[in-house]
Amino acid sequence: MVKVGILQFAPVLGDVKANVSQVRELVTSNKRCDLYVLPELANSGYRFNNRDEVILAAEKVQSSYFLKELMQLAVHKNAHIVTGFCEREGSLLYNSSVLIGPEGLVGVYRKLHLFMDEKDFFEPGNLGLPVYDTPIGRIGMLVCFDWMFPEAWRALVLKGAQLIAHPSNLVLPYCQSVMPSYSLVNKCFIATANRIGKERDLTFTGQSVLVDPTGEYVLKGSIDQTEFLTVEVDLKQSDNKNITPRNDVMKDRRSDVYGDFNVR
Amino acid sequence: MVKVGILQFAPVLGDVKANVSQVRELVTSNKRCDLYVLPELANSGYRFNNRDEVILAAEKVQSSYFLKELMQLAVHKNAHIVTGFCEREGSLLYNSSVLIGPEGLVGVYRKLHLFMDEKDFFEPGNLGLPVYDTPIGRIGMLVCFDWMFPEAWRALVLKGAQLIAHPSNLVLPYCQSVMPSYSLVNKCFIATANRIGKERDLTFTGQSVLVDPTGEYVLKGSIDQTEFLTVEVDLKQSDNKNITPRNDVMKDRRSDVYGDFNVR
Numbered sequence: 001m002v003k004v005g006i007l008q009f010a011p012v013l014g015d016v017k018a019n020v021s022q023v024r025e026l027v028t029s030n031k032r033c034d035l036y037v038l039p040e041l042a043n044s045g046y047r048f049n050n051r052d053e054v055i056l057a058a059e060k061v062q063s064s065y066f067l068k069e070l071m072q073l074a075v076h077k078n079a080h081i082v083t084g085f086c087e088r089e090g091s092l093l094y095n096s097s098v099l100i101g102p103e104g105l106v107g108v109y110r111k112l113h114l115f116m117d118e119k120d121f122f123e124p125g126n127l128g129l130p131v132y133d134t135p136i137g138r139i140g141m142l143v144c145f146d147w148m149f150p151e152a153w154r155a156l157v158l159k160g161a162q163l164i165a166h167p168s169n170l171v172l173p174y175c176q177s178v179m180p181s182y183s184l185v186n187k188c189f190i191a192t193a194n195r196i197g198k199e200r201d202l203t204f205t206g207q208s209v210l211v212d213p214t215g216e217y218v219l220k221g222s223i224d225q226t227e228f229l230t231v232e233v234d235l236k237q238s239d240n241k242n243i244t245p246r247n248d249v250m251k252d253r254r255s256d257v258y259g260d261f262n263v264r
Numbered sequence: 265m266v267k268v269g270i271l272q273f274a275p276v277l278g279d280v281k282a283n284v285s286q287v288r289e290l291v292t293s294n295k296r297c298d299l300y301v302l303p304e305l306a307n308s309g310y311r312f313n314n315r316d317e318v319i320l321a322a323e324k325v326q327s328s329y330f331l332k333e334l335m336q337l338a339v340h341k342n343a344h345i346v347t348g349f350c351e352r353e354g355s356l357l358y359n360s361s362v363l364i365g366p367e368g369l370v371g372v373y374r375k376l377h378l379f380m381d382e383k384d385f386f387e388p389g390n391l392g393l394p395v396y397d398t399p400i401g402r403i404g405m406l407v408c409f410d411w412m413f414p415e416a417w418r419a420l421v422l423k424g425a426q427l428i429a430h431p432s433n434l435v436l437p438y439c440q441s442v443m444p445s446y447s448l449v450n451k452c453f454i455a456t457a458n459r460i461g462k463e464r465d466l467t468f469t470g471q472s473v474l475v476d477p478t479g480e481y482v483l484k485g486s487i488d489q490t491e492f493l494t495v496e497v498d499l500k501q502s503d504n505k506n507i508t509p510r511n512d513v514m515k516d517r518r519s520d521v522y523g524d525f526n527v528r
Binding site for chain 2: 172249
């Protein structure tokens with residue numbers, strides 16, 4: 001069994017220290033989890049006015065203060081953490097999700113599908129759709145607006161993901177109601193950690209969710225409160241792809257007709 | 265605007281004349297529609313005990329009594345009809361969906377993903393995922409359990425389908441709640457015509473739905489009543505793939521990462 005904790009809170013725009021403090025407070029004041037999932041751009045906030053603001057807030061993976069602090073938490077709690085991360089590599093910026101374990105950095109995913117003005121700031125993701133085989137299970141990552149693209153979820157599950165961690169800064173009202181459909185047709189767990197609060201002209205929609213492979217909500221957060229949502233789940237449930245004794249929903253796929261998502 | 269009518273009823277097992285009568289009664293006793301959508305295997309019923317029963321009930325497209333009668337209705341109403349169809353071609357059987365127009369047969373789709381014991385009776389579909397450009401709009405078809413495969417829906421929309429007609433004999437309770445997610449992420453109309461009633465050990469779940477490109481139910485049938493559900497919709501809504509002014513959900517796809525569904 002894996003204890004998952006979703007951190008729903010409001011990152012502060014451009015204040016990485018305040019954001020570390022919030023994460024530290026939520027993690028240390030609650031019982032230990034095996035896996036923590038944080039919102040999108042948890043180190044930086046979201047609503048930048050221009051690219052210069054992003055440059056000031058972005059961090060390199062290797063030298064990030066935010067990730068260094070989270071790695072200490074991961075060691076202290078002997079846990080894994082998935083966090084949204086405003087990333088700089090050279091002169092390029094990415095809206096990323098980082099997986100950390102007790103032994104340090106596990107992997108980075110860069111958001112494939114950029115939303116609205118993000119197209120002015122960030123490069124489209126260039127690291128594909130990695131799945132990481134960790135001691136607690138096989139973890140894939142997607143970020144916020146990636147939810148609109150069912151092929152990304154399918155590809156991760158075809159690559160073996162048992163749980164898709166989904167750091168988000170959702171402003172549209174749709175995603176949380178779609179996640180049960182995605183978890184059902186893929187027979188996987190989905191953990192959407194959404195932020196709350198307002199930033200400039202945007203209001204975020206909270207209601208973080210964890211959904212199980214039967215399409216049922218296991219966790220559902222409030223619309224506007226800081227919350228630490230936690231539940232114990234059996235990720236091996238994701239390995240059973242039978243919806244009937246004679247229907248394995250992955251083996252029944254007709255890749256001869258619609259292709260294989262470049263998963264081989 | 266296109267007036268869509270969903271026929272929710274209980275086909276009678278192995279009694280094609282009774283099934284024609286039910287369709288004729290529902291169509292002629294209601295106001296004219298542009299497009300009628302009928303359940304899966306509407307000519308034959310569903311719960312066969314063995315392949316011999318299917319052979320007795322199946323019809324060839326070219327010589328089908330059921331389709332000939334429906335073609336007369338299509339002429340009489342100057343309408344299109346999508347119907348589930350128990351099809352025989354030579355010695356092979358298919359769980360098909362047929363599109364008929366006022367000028368006769370438009371096209372055939374054969375169910376790609378067979379459910380449970382259907383695997384003993386029918387061949388897997390071998391006609392791909394056709395989309396038909398008709399005077400009322402671009403129509404794709406899927407049948408019942410195909411709902412579990414998001415790639416089939418995506419492929420049809422990428423091929424231009426504005427409305428996916430979905431003849432069904434659903435016994436599981438999930439599909440109708442997933443259709444809003446599919447219509448939203450594909451920004452298309454979905455018309456699921458589900459049957460009602462019991463046949464041998466199976467109870468069908470009714471609740472036929474029509475869902476629009478915003479993911480809202482436009483029609484929703486009862487669980488167990490014969491019904492003629494009708495509404496007027498603007499299929500051109502499906503041509504607008506913008507979920508924000510800067511996000512076209514088809515153009516934003518990352519086919520470089522997860523492929524193109526063999527749609528070129």
